[in-house]
Amino acid sequence: MADQNDWYRVLSIARSNAANDLVISNKILEISDVILRMREKDTPSEDEILEVSNRLVEVAMEMADKSKDMNFAITKLMGVIGQEKT
Numbered sequence: 427m428a429d430q431n432d433w434y435r436v437l438s439i440a441r442s443n444a445a446n447d448l449v450i451s452n453k454i455l456e457i458s459d460v461i462l463r464m465r466e467k468d469t470p471s472e473d474e475i476l477e478v479s480n481r482l483v484e485v486a487m488e489m490a491d492k493s494k495d496m497n498f499a500i501t502k503l504m505g506v507i508g509q510e511k512t
Contacts, residue, residue: 436506439499446492453485 460478464470 432506432509436499436502439495440503443492443496443499446495450485450489450492453481453488457481457485 457478460474460481464474464478
């Protein structure tokens with residue numbers, strides 16, 4: 427049986443990563459709202475397009491950074507579950 431602390435630690439990592447996913451998803455939704463507002467206008471300005479592009483790049487970089495942490499959490503969770511079966 428896996429140590430209770432292993433379960434707690436792995437579940438804490440998973441929960442933290444889920445919260446990060448939610449934060450990133452909310453950022454994507456905010457950017458989508460900006461794009462929709464821009465579309466309602468006849469033509470967005472160059473500054474508006476640049477701002478949205480920069481925000482999308484920031485979110486993409488944040489997602490790339492977080493994906494490593496998420497993969498680690500999933501691997502650890504699978505390891506703890508595997509220990510439970512043995």
